[in-house]
Amino acid sequence: MSESPAPVVDRVLVVGGGITGGVLSLALAQRGVEVVLVDLRASLGGVGHGITLQGNALKAFRSVGIYDRLAERGYPFSHLRLRTADGHVIAEIPTPPMGGPDLPGTMGAVRGDIADILAEEVVAAGVDVRLGTTLTAIDDRGGSVVVTLSDGTTETVDLLVGADGIRSKVRGMIGIDAEPRPVGMGIWRTVAKRPPEMDCSELYYGGPKYKAGYTPISEDLCYAFLLEENLDRSFVGEGPNGAVLKERGQGYGGTWGDVRDSLAEDAVVNYQWIESICVDSPWHRGRSIIIGDAAHACPPLIAQGAAMCAEDAVVLAEMLTSGEHASVEEVLPAFMARRFPRVKMVLDNSLTLADWEIHPDTPGADPGRIMGQTLHALVEPA
Numbered sequence: 001m002s003e004s005p006a007p008v009v010d011r012v013l014v015v016g017g018g019i020t021g022g023v024l025s026l027a028l029a030q031r032g033v034e035v036v037l038v039d040l041r042a043s044l045g046g047v048g049h050g051i052t053l054q055g056n057a058l059k060a061f062r063s064v065g066i067y068d069r070l071a072e073r074g075y076p077f078s079h080l081r082l083r084t085a086d087g088h089v090i091a092e093i094p095t096p097p098m099g100g101p102d103l104p105g106t107m108g109a110v111r112g113d114i115a116d117i118l119a120e121e122v123v124a125a126g127v128d129v130r131l132g133t134t135l136t137a138i139d140d141r142g143g144s145v146v147v148t149l150s151d152g153t154t155e156t157v158d159l160l161v162g163a164d165g166i167r168s169k170v171r172g173m174i175g176i177d178a179e180p181r182p183v184g185m186g187i188w189r190t191v192a193k194r195p196p197e198m199d200c201s202e203l204y205y206g207g208p209k210y211k212a213g214y215t216p217i218s219e220d221l222c223y224a225f226l227l228e229e230n231l232d233r234s235f236v237g238e239g240p241n242g243a244v245l246k247e248r249g250q251g252y253g254g255t256w257g258d259v260r261d262s263l264a265e266d267a268v269v270n271y272q273w274i275e276s277i278c279v280d281s282p283w284h285r286g287r288s289i290i291i292g293d294a295a296h297a298c299p300p301l302i303a304q305g306a307a308m309c310a311e312d313a314v315v316l317a318e319m320l321t322s323g324e325h326a327s328v329e330e331v332l333p334a335f336m337a338r339r340f341p342r343v344k345m346v347l348d349n350s351l352t353l354a355d356w357e358i359h360p361d362t363p364g365a366d367p368g369r370i371m372g373q374t375l376h377a378l379v380e381p382a
Helices: 019-030 055-063 067-071 111-124 169-173 242-248 254-262 305-321 328-358 367-377
Strands: 011-015 034-039 050-054 075-077 079-084 089-094 106-110 128-131 135-140 145-149 154-157 159-162 181-193 201-205 211-216 221-228 237-240 268-278 288-290
Touching: 011 019, 011 154, 019 034, 019 055, 019 111, 019 305, 050 055, 050 111, 050 211, 050 221, 050 305, 055 067, 055 305, 067 106, 067 111, 075 211, 079 367, 089 367, 106 111, 106 221, 135 169, 145 159, 159 169, 169 288, 181 242, 181 254, 181 328, 201 254, 211 254, 221 242, 221 254, 242 254, 242 268, 268 328, 305 328, 328 367
Parallel strands: 011 034, 011 159, 034 128, 079 201, 159 288
Antiparallel strands: 050 106, 075 106, 079 089, 135 145, 145 154, 181 221, 181 268, 201 211, 211 221, 237 268
């Protein structure tokens, strides 16, 4: 019986326990790597609104063994419908099998369910989880990295991975000066009861705001959203703002109008400015690397944010443990070379869609075409 290939790392420290860091920690632990996962939060478990997961995200989740648990709670479907503001159908776009023929094209889910499942599986896999903890210093010694943590302890590891999101602390600490920038639109999000006729994601164009839409996320619930201009920062955050969303979402009919009208005045609503970042210089310095939203965060207009993050995590774990590369120093540039064209395509196309929504009279603007082209391109494996 042949031996498994030797990983180029024995011990890795991951900063950030969201989708990127959680999937990476789980994938590495499953491949025999010792993982320390640090996160500033008091718990890795989830709260929050819904999420739209394309097939390539589901494929990544299946590869680390969490897909079946998520599928028990989520809502699968295989197409996207575009509507006018009053609810008339413009087009129906089949979702290509980005995760392969045996997975749904798309699944709506509660974001917190993913976080809860990942948190449980990471612990069960033996990952050393340190909550309420961040890093304060990085000392790259060539053959290892010594990381000082906020509790005063130090950890010596073969690789440090910053999976700490769009406002990454690791990014700046390793000398990458890229910063997120506002795209020019904000998004309202809430969870509501799912009307029986809602069977897929739908987007409503041509209304008083940039766009309205929803995704079914369980048998009973849906995730509804409204995109408009950047409002004053006082709106940013989460709170009992159902009445505000109901007022700002006027002018849309069809099922979206029904969902809006069903909201309680004090329904919990989240509003955020949409931002993006793309680090086009190397994501790595020595034995440290940033991945996921820390390196590339795209507007949520093609629903590929979580997929790009989960793919990063699975591909990096695979490249560190496959035996194809002789050292960390070989893996990191090879990883970026493999991932950058794919994430850049998604980011550029998402930004194009954002620009078209802000400037709907742009000659040749065709959101359905660019969404379809992007999803078909992502059928190719990560």
